[in-house]
Amino acid sequence: MYSAYIQRFLAQHNYINVTPRAALIDMDGTLYDSMPFHADAWHKVISDAGIDIDRDEFFRFEGRTAASTINIIFQRTYGRDATPEEIERIYEQKCHYFSSTANPQPMPGAKDMLDFIKSIGMTEVLVTGSGQNSLLSRLDSDFPGIFTPEMRVTSRDVKHGKPNPEPFIMAMKKAGVAPNQSIVIENAPLGVEAGNAAGAFTIGVTTGPLRRSELEDAGAAIVFDSMVECAEQLPVLIYSLITTSNNFN
Numbered sequence: 001m002y003s004a005y006i007q008r009f010l011a012q013h014n015y016i017n018v019t020p021r022a023a024l025i026d027m028d029g030t031l032y033d034s035m036p037f038h039a040d041a042w043h044k045v046i047s048d049a050g051i052d053i054d055r056d057e058f059f060r061f062e063g064r065t066a067a068s069t070i071n072i073i074f075q076r077t078y079g080r081d082a083t084p085e086e087i088e089r090i091y092e093q094k095c096h097y098f099s100s101t102a103n104p105q106p107m108p109g110a111k112d113m114l115d116f117i118k119s120i121g122m123t124e125v126l127v128t129g130s131g132q133n134s135l136l137s138r139l140d141s142d143f144p145g146i147f148t149p150e151m152r153v154t155s156r157d158v159k160h161g162k163p164n165p166e167p168f169i170m171a172m173k174k175a176g177v178a179p180n181q182s183i184v185i186e187n188a189p190l191g192v193e194a195g196n197a198a199g200a201f202t203i204g205v206t207t208g209p210l211r212r213s214e215l216e217d218a219g220a221a222i223v224f225d226s227m228v229e230c231a232e233q234l235p236v237l238i239y240s241l242i243t244t245s246n247n248f249n
């Protein structure tokens with residue numbers, strides 16, 4: 001039932017087929033309903049610095065590293081990048097606001113999705129722009145046995161971060177797979193853009209205020225309207241991926 005989406009993806013990337021062996025999975029807004037808390041913490045720390053900014057804008061920055069987010073705001077306001085000291089101070093305060101107020105819950109459907117992917121023997125790699133210890137340390141209790149320490153790419157591992165494909169390329173190396181052996185699961189336009197640029201079959205999931213067309217425009221091969229729907233449809237989608245190949249080559 002998904003073969004039209006898959007054929008379009010194969011043609012766009014010049015692939016003969018996709019044989020999924022690894023799932024590269026985002027954290028905030030995908031595994032956890034954490035984005036509203038991140039937006040609040042960012043909005044508070046940037047307002048503290050005397051800079052006027054709309055809270056919803058932080059949903060469009062989602063996926064960027066903290067340094068990249070702060071530099072965009074500084075460039076716009078002051079016409080320069082922030083200094084390393086400014087970045088450290090702002091990010092530290094942002095993490096403080098986040099961890100002292102946020103109580104994000106696992107996204108409904110996320111655990112079912114992860115358990116299914118594991119059950120069919122695929123490798124799962126966490127790929128997040130976050131370095132937020134308060135959430136990273138909860139992964140083992142909320143999703144036990146899924147992400148081993150070696151199978152995590154966080155903001156500490158990458159130079160560029162999303163929307164650059166670097167974090168997903170690094171995840172493919174960790175899993176020992178090629179781009180056409182990878183699927184990406186993402187909720188944010190910049191994350192979708194990075195996954196598609198890395199050559200992975202990128203599944204967009206709308207879990208926040210942004211519209212599905214923003215994920216389609218960013219390059220999602222397919223978009224689901226919730227993580228519950230994603231978890232329900234994934235068995236059929238994976239089966240379709242395995243059985244569909246590009247007959248035009």
Ligand code: CA
Nearest residue numbers: 026028029188
């Ligand atoms: Ca996200």
